[in-house]
Amino acid sequence: MIQTKGITKSFGSLQVLKGIDLSIEKSEVVAIVGPSGAGKTTLLQIIGTLDSPDGGELILNGTRVEGMNDTELSAFRNRNIGFVFQFHQLLPEFTALENVMIPALIAREKQGQAEKRAKELLDFMGLAERMTHKPAELSGGEKQRVAVARALVNNPAVILADEPSGSLDTKNKEELHALFFELRDKMKQTFVLVTHDEQLAADTDRVIHIRDGIIVPTS
Numbered sequence: 001m002i003q004t005k006g007i008t009k010s011f012g013s014l015q016v017l018k019g020i021d022l023s024i025e026k027s028e029v030v031a032i033v034g035p036s037g038a039g040k041t042t043l044l045q046i047i048g049t050l051d052s053p054d055g056g057e058l059i060l061n062g063t064r065v066e067g068m069n070d071t072e073l074s075a076f077r078n079r080n081i082g083f084v085f086q087f088h089q090l091l092p093e094f095t096a097l098e099n100v101m102i103p104a105l106i107a108r109e110k111q112g113q114a115e116k117r118a119k120e121l122l123d124f125m126g127l128a129e130r131m132t133h134k135p136a137e138l139s140g141g142e143k144q145r146v147a148v149a150r151a152l153v154n155n156p157a158v159i160l161a162d163e164p165s166g167s168l169d170t171k172n173k174e175e176l177h178a179l180f181f182e183l184r185d186k187m188k189q190t191f192v193l194v195t196h197d198e199q200l201a202a203d204t205d206r207v208i209h210i211r212d213g214i215i216v217p218t219s
Contacts, residue, residue: 001026001190002047002158007056009042016042017053018213024158029184029191031201034210040194041162043210047192048160049077061157078107082151084161088143090135090150096122096142097131100149107154114153121149125179141172148179158190165197177203 007020016039024030032040045051046058049065058065061080068076082103090099097118104114122131125145135143144164151159161180165173177200183189193200201207209216 001028001061002192003057003059004043004047005057005059007043007046007053007058009039009046009051009053016213017046020056020210020213020215022208022215024190024192026157026190027184027188028206029180029204030193031204031207032192032194032210033196033201033207034216038210039213040210044160044162044192044194047158048081048083049073075107078103079154080157082154082156082159084144084147084151084159084164086163086166088135088147090143090146092135095132095134096127096138096146096149099135099146100153103150104153109154117153118149121152122146125149139172140168141175144168144172144176145179148176148183152183152187152189158192161191161193161195163195163197164193165195165200173197173200 002022002024004020004022007017008015009017020043032043034040042051046053047060063076065073065076097115100118100121101114104117105111119131122128125148127142127145130138130142138146165176168176180191181203184191193204195201207218209218
């Protein structure tokens with residue numbers, strides 16, 4: 001599903017990633033952990049094609065990413081990758097339903113089909129009664145579930161999540177974590193999670209430790 005080979009990345013004289021070799025299989029829930037500054041978010045951004053490595057290869061869902069132009073990369077990202085961020089990043093002027101539909105409309109899905117898929121996902125998330133509410137009218141946990149639905153709307157190969165439960169209280173955090181595994185079990189969804197949450201990391205299928213820009217072997 002995801003392969004990185006020898007991924008390197010520097011910012012000025014600071015080398016953040018020093019040759020990352022990684023393989024993630026379909027339907028895995030994988031946590032990337034490590035101290036601040038270890039390179040976790042940089043790696044996630046490269047896997048998500050939001051940033052380019054200085055060297056190495058990225059193969060995602062059978063496609064070699066390097067060499068794509070910006071238009072091709074944007075279309076590939078929209079179809080293959082869903083993103084969940086710590087602070088949900090919903091558009092405040094749109095309803096929950098409209099927020100979830102946006103990636104599908106960008107992918108030129110017909111409005112009726114996009115709306116049908118978005119409603120199905122919001123219903124799955126337990127938000128059938130909240131579809132017409134705007135983000136300001138939703139709780140923190142509800143906003144993050146809307147963000148997960150938005151990430152899923154185009155049936156992506158992988159969902160990348162950067163500290164997805166970092167802004168949530170304990171109850172909503174536990175519910176979000178349970179949702180990830182339910183989506184893996186029912187939809188065969190692949191997740192790559194950058195997290196400082198030890199409980200979330202412990203519950204995943206595999207934990208990848210990064211320190212000083214390299215993957216640290218675990219015993």
